Amino acid sequence: MASPVQIVLNPENYEEAREAGGGGGRKDFFAHKDREFVAHRAALISEIDSISGILSAQAQGPVGFAKVILRREAWAKSHRPVATLFRPDRVPVVGGGDLGVMIVEVQPNTLQQVAAEMQKAETHTEMRFDPKREKEIPYPSSRKSETGAIERIELYGAADRRRFSVEEAVAWLSNPMTGSGYEVELFYAVPPRGDWDRLDTAHRRLVESFLTGFRELGFGVSVERLSYLRRHQPLLSVRVDEGADGAVFLLLDGPAGERRKVLAPFSADIDRHIRLLAFLDKHPLVRRIGLPGIVVRSMPQAGEARARPAGVTMPLRDTRRSHPRLGVIDGGISEVLSDWVIDRWDILANEDMNYDHGTFIGGLAVAGASLNGSENCPEADGAELVDIAIFPNEASGSFATYYSGGLPQFFDEMESAVTDARARHDVRVFNMSLNILQPAAPDAYSAHAVRLDRIAEDNNAVIIMSAGNTRPQDLRSEWSTDPATSLSGLALARNDGLLTPAESARNVAVAAVNPIGHDGCVARAPARYSRRGPGLRSGVKPDLAHIGGSGTRHPVLGHGLFSVLPDGTIVDGCGTSYAAPLVAKTAAALDHAIEGEVSRETLIGLLVHSARLPEPLAHKLLAPVARDLVGFGIPPSADRIMETGDHAITLVFASRIQQGQQINFRFPWPASLVSPGGKCRGHARLTLVATPPLDPRFGAEFVRVNVNAALQQEQDGGRWKGRLDPLYLPSKRESPAVEAELIEHDLKWSPVKVYEKTFPQGVGPSSNWRLFIDYLTRTGEVMPEGGVPFTAIITISDPDGEKPVFNDMRQNLQSLGTTIADIRTAARVTSRV
Numbered sequence: 001m002a003s004p005v006q007i008v009l010n011p012e013n014y015e016e017a018r019e020a021g022g023g024g025g026r027k028d029f030f031a032h033k034d035r036e037f038v039a040h041r042a043a044l045i046s047e048i049d050s051i052s053g054i055l056s057a058q059a060q061g062p063v064g065f066a067k068v069i070l071r072r073e074a075w076a077k078s079h080r081p082v083a084t085l086f087r088p089d090r091v092p093v094v095g096g097g098d099l100g101v102m103i104v105e106v107q108p109n110t111l112q113q114v115a116a117e118m119q120k121a122e123t124h125t126e127m128r129f130d131p132k133r134e135k136e137i138p139y140p141s142s143r144k145s146e147t148g149a150i151e152r153i154e155l156y157g158a159a160d161r162r163r164f165s166v167e168e169a170v171a172w173l174s175n176p177m178t179g180s181g182y183e184v185e186l187f188y189a190v191p192p193r194g195d196w197d198r199l200d201t202a203h204r205r206l207v208e209s210f211l212t213g214f215r216e217l218g219f220g221v222s223v224e225r226l227s228y229l230r231r232h233q234p235l236l237s238v239r240v241d242e243g244a245d246g247a248v249f250l251l252l253d254g255p256a257g258e259r260r261k262v263l264a265p266f267s268a269d270i271d272r273h274i275r276l277l278a279f280l281d282k283h284p285l286v287r288r289i290g291l292p293g294i295v296v297r298s299m300p301q302a303g304e305a306r307a308r309p310a311g312v313t314m315p316l317r318d319t320r321r322s323h324p325r326l327g328v329i330d331g332g333i334s335e336v337l338s339d340w341v342i343d344r345w346d347i348l349a350n351e352d353m354n355y356d357h358g359t360f361i362g363g364l365a366v367a368g369a370s371l372n373g374s375e376n377c378p379e380a381d382g383a384e385l386v387d388i389a390i391f392p393n394e395a396s397g398s399f400a401t402y403y404s405g406g407l408p409q410f411f412d413e414m415e416s417a418v419t420d421a422r423a424r425h426d427v428r429v430f431n432m433s434l435n436i437l438q439p440a441a442p443d444a445y446s447a448h449a450v451r452l453d454r455i456a457e458d459n460n461a462v463i464i465m466s467a468g469n470t471r472p473q474d475l476r477s478e479w480s481t482d483p484a485t486s487l488s489g490l491a492l493a494r495n496d497g498l499l500t501p502a503e504s505a506r507n508v509a510v511a512a513v514n515p516i517g518h519d520g521c522v523a524r525a526p527a528r529y530s531r532r533g534p535g536l537r538s539g540v541k542p543d544l545a546h547i548g549g550s551g552t553r554h555p556v557l558g559h560g561l562f563s564v565l566p567d568g569t570i571v572d573g574c575g576t577s578y579a580a581p582l583v584a585k586t587a588a589a590l591d592h593a594i595e596g597e598v599s600r601e602t603l604i605g606l607l608v609h610s611a612r613l614p615e616p617l618a619h620k621l622l623a624p625v626a627r628d629l630v631g632f633g634i635p636p637s638a639d640r641i642m643e644t645g646d647h648a649i650t651l652v653f654a655s656r657i658q659q660g661q662q663i664n665f666r667f668p669w670p671a672s673l674v675s676p677g678g679k680c681r682g683h684a685r686l687t688l689v690a691t692p693p694l695d696p697r698f699g700a701e702f703v704r705v706n707v708n709a710a711l712q713q714e715q716d717g718g719r720w721k722g723r724l725d726p727l728y729l730p731s732k733r734e735s736p737a738v739e740a741e742l743i744e745h746d747l748k749w750s751p752v753k754v755y756e757k758t759f760p761q762g763v764g765p766s767s768n769w770r771l772f773i774d775y776l777t778r779t780g781e782v783m784p785e786g787g788v789p790f791t792a793i794i795t796i797s798d799p800d801g802e803k804p805v806f807n808d809m810r811q812n813l814q815s816l817g818t819t820i821a822d823i824r825t826a827a828r829v830t831s832r833v
Contacts, residue, residue: 002643003806005606007826007833009819011655014665018774027079028138029071029148031125037148038123047153048115052108054155061205062107064284065156065187070100074149076739080779081146085114088780094187095287096698098443099537099743103156105187107202118147158281162289166273172291173240173266177399179406180266181222181237183290183447184280189225189234190251210285214247217279219272220264224250226408226447233696235447237292237405240276242267292406293436293448293500295391295399297330297357298466298577312370314339314568315381324588325384326365326581327421327430329414329463330358332389334566337362343425344387345417347402354393355566360573361433361581362387363563368582371562371570375516376547378637379585386427388417391434407436411451415458422459428591428603430461431584433577435468435499440535445694445702446500453506457691462603463507464584466576467542468499468531478552479514479525483621486525490625496531502542503535505694505703505751508587508604511630512548512579513614518560521550524614526629528552530576533628537700537743539750540728543604544611545630546582549574583607589638594824598833601689601791602654608632608752609650609687609793610641627728632754642824648797649809652823653771654832656787657707663773668812669713670796671767672803679762680769683799686711686724688753688773690790693781703749704781707773709792711755714768723763724755758799789832 030037055064068086070079086093086102091110095103121143128139140148164172173180188203190211196204214221220241225234236251241264280286317323317339325342331354333341340362362385368377390413392398403409421427436448456463470476474496477489502509512527526532528551535541549561551574558572565571590606591598611633617626635641644650649670657663669680690707698704712720726746742748771794777783798805813820826833 003646003649004643004822004824005641005650005652006810006820007652007654007823008665009821009826011653011663011665013817014663015655015658015661016664018660018662025078026140026142026145027074027149028125028140028145029074030144031138031140034124037144041118041121041147044147044150044153045115045118048111051106051153051155052111055106055111056108058284060209060284061202063202063206064106065094065287066104066106067097067154067156067160068102068104069151069154070102070149071151072100072740075100075743077776077779079145079149081149082779083146084142085117085146090114093780094697096701097160099700099740101699117143121147156284156287161281161286162277164291166270166277169277169291170268170270170273174268175294176397177294177406178292179237179239179400179404179408181224181239181292181406182276182280183226183288183292184236184238184286185288185290186234186236186285187287188285206285210283211247211249213279213283214249217247217272217275218244220245220248220267221276222248222250233447233450237408238276238280240267240269240272241265291438293438295407295410295434296394296437297391298433298435298469298575314367314564315370317382317384322592323382323384324585324592325386325425325427325429326584326588327386327388327418327427328358328361328365328581329388329390329417329430329432329434330361331355331391331393332358333362333385333387334359336564336566336568337366337385340366340383340385341387342384343421344389345420346387346389347413348389348392352392352396352398352402353389354391354395357433357577358387358389359566360563360571360578361431364578364581365431365585368563368585372515372547373517376561377582378640379582379589383585383588386421386425388414388421388430390414390417407448411448411455415455418455418459418461422461428461428597429584429588430463431581432463433466433575433580435466436501438500440498440500440503440541442534442537443700445505445536445696445699446503447696449501449504450694450696452501452504453694456506456600460597460600462587462600463504464580464587465502465504465507465509466580467502467509467511469529469575469577470496470531475551476528478520478528479522479616481522481616483619487621487625498531498533498535498541502531505539506600506691508544508583508607509535509542509631510576510580510583511542511545512574512576513545513630513634514550515547515560518550518554518557520552520554522616524634525616527574529574530579530629533631536702539747539752540627540631543631543752544583544607545614545634546579548576548579583635586635586638586641590641593638593642594833595826596833599654599789599791601691601789602652602833604752605652605687605689605791605793606641607635608689608754609685609795611635623728632727632752644795644797644806645801646804646806647801648795649806650793650795651809651820652833653792653794654790656789657773657775658787659783662775663771665771667769667771667809667816667818669767669769670803670805670808671812672805672808673796673798674767675762678765678767680713680764680767681759681762682805683756683758683797684711684724685754685756685795686771687793688790690751690788692751692788693784698778701749701778703751704778705783705788706749706776707788707790708748708775709753709755709771709773711794712770712772713764714766714770716765720770720772721764723759724757727754727756760799
């Protein structure tokens with residue numbers, strides 16, 4: 001008998017005051033290495049003196065920025081050198097780069113105060129008796145511990161600001177699709193002129209020198225503030241113009257479209273660009289100089305038109321009942337699917353429409369199962385579509401006609417369309433098989449991902465996007481049935497990393513795997529064209545995978561994934577563009593199956609929790625690369641996600657964790673899985689999806705609150721022991737993991753986490769278990785006023801598929817006062833699903 005997913009309706013009953021403590025004590029990184037510590041301290045002080053000398057002679061004033069690079073074993077919050085050395089009131093931390101890199105604001109006098117504190121650190125190893133360990137251990141002062149935690153200190157310089165040549169920039173910006181302006185990120189926003197009296201002398205000189213520098217260039221340049229980014233990421237568009245009108249500043253808040261005037265033609269004069277970049281490279285207020293992205297379709301490989309398979313007809317919409325709803329952000333859906341298109345957001349002229357791509361995507365959502373079989377497209381046919389036609393045909397070259405300001409205006413239009421579809425048609429899931437021609441970086445949360453995440457969060461929606469396809473010349477060799485050969489092929493591959501905004505923290509990026517029934521490739525193996533992660537270092541990217549068609553053509557089946565052309569002809573194709581809508585269809589079907597409004601966290605959580613690695617990646621040799629190829633795996637159909645057999649139970653716990661709180665949900669293990677001796681056997685899987693605050697200023701450390709979940713068993717003496725392993729833990733640990741390993745393998749700081757384990761012989765002395773959820777903030781960060789929303793999903797099952805786990809758990813929970821209900825109807829009695 002089918003057993004539906006259950007949701008806990010009274011999660012507030014399990015909130016309690018947060019336990020005190022946590023974090024490690026001060027660590028002596030040079031214990032019993034006194035001579036090495038003296039040399040290390042002297043080297044740091046020498047670096048500080050060098051930076052102070054440069055800042056004292058700096059034309060823009062004494063304010064500058066430095067990178068404090070921590071040793072790997074000092075990445076943990078408790079080891080950060082911010083209590084004594086880089087105190088917020090003296091040397092504030094203003095951002096980060098890669099993991100373990102702090103960016104601080106410095107001046108010569110504040111740097112000398114840091115050096116003075118270092119000089120006071122003891123040079124011997126202080127020892128103290130620890131009664132818990134019953135032995136003496138190193139007990140350093142804060143000064144020595146923090147000094148030892150630092151590997152080196154460097155001035156933030158030109159190499160940190162720019163990673164492209166002048167020639168590359170001019171060639172790229174000459175394409176009108178870019179908007180032709182450099183993206184210049186600042187450490188601080190330039191305040192309105194009327195507020196300059198609030199600045200001290202050093203900071204006023206910093207701002208004045210920045211604006212004066214543009215005016216002194218002697219040629220036309222437009223400097224516009226891109227105000228759509230949330231929080232603390234001041235971003236300017238700086239455009240070199242023809243003429244000699246001098247600098248034009250548009251630095252006030254307001255929609256870009258309302259402030260933008262008709263700009264002078266773009267200048268490709270390389271001397272002007274050399275002078276501009278020389279100024280920006282050296283100015284301390286500038287954090288990063290980037291090139292704008294270009295929006296592209298995921299470049300699917302087109303197949304051949306084919307006769308409609310015998311007996312296959314396009315389904316007709318039954319208007320007497322509701323269907324899953326999906327927004328398609330693309331270049332238009334043709335009239336062949338008009339029966340299923342319930343609305344259109346169409347700003348494009350007829351000559352700028354490109355119906356091929358969007359129609360293929362819409363056809364997969366409407367008739368994927370009929371055209372490809374349920375093994376490849378598991379959802380039932382039928383989906384109501386909102387056609388968001390905002391991306392003009394690339395061949396027409398008209399992108400700049402619609403979006404003269406480049407990507408910011410494109411995202412403005414997308415936001416308006418998504419908001420409209422959400423408000424008028426309650427569309428929660430949007431497919432965007434578009435990418436931006438910029439590789440995702442491991443140490444930077446791109447402005448494009450920031451904007452996309454904001455759109456999703458503001459509309460309580462989920463955008464399913466493609467991971468991107470490689471260029472034809474960068475196709476990998478086809479996946480082999482021999483794991484070693486497959487690893488070799490990956491090692492030889494080049495230029496196949498994710499494209500932005502696939503590193504998005506609020507949405508879902510989808511990779512492609514090969515279809516079933518195509519004998520030119522290994523079924524469900526990573527497709528040879530599908531781009532791979534990682535994205536940022538603190539998570540798994542791509543998130544999921546699905547069938548995208550084979551990158552190797554078959555003489556009969558072509559690419560092996562079929563949909564329709566604008567005229568209704570059946571055609572084969574391949575691309576991550578076509579894997580994404582299959583995941584989007586499942587997400588829309590889940591949203592349709594649940595009454596009321598399900599949270600973003602629950603919707604994503606159900607997809608991830610049910611996903612499984614495809615068989616070709618199951619070999620242990622492939623464990624280190626699987627997450628970068630298919631993320632958490634391939635999700636099944638919505639029907640299978642929503643129901644299990646009697647041998648399993650799935651519980652959803654959707655709530656918010658507040659400042660000073662933790663979640664302690666205790667329950668007994670299913671009686672049918674407990675041996676007479678008290679050992680608990682079975683299989684358990686735990687998924688956590690949270691929406692923590694994000695701050696792009698901190699690079700790889702942009703997630704500012706870590707929400708953590710653990711499934712724990714009570715031990716003798718009342719202690720609790722976590723029983724699950726991270727999904728991608730490479731091997732059994734012999735010692736406690738350091739922060740770097742927790743980030744890489746345990747997904748600490750990732751908004752999405754998955755843990756699981758099987759206990760075939762049973763574990764532990766007790767049948768008392770708990771779901772325990774707590775949080776950790778970054779140094780200097782505070783919990784948001786409304787807390788952090790999250791959804792935790794637990795599945796406990798009998799691996800043999802025999803015991804009545806569902807009934808056991810349901811009866812136990814009800815006897816303890818836990819209110820649970822079928823998630824599909826829970827909205828009737830709870831406000832958060």
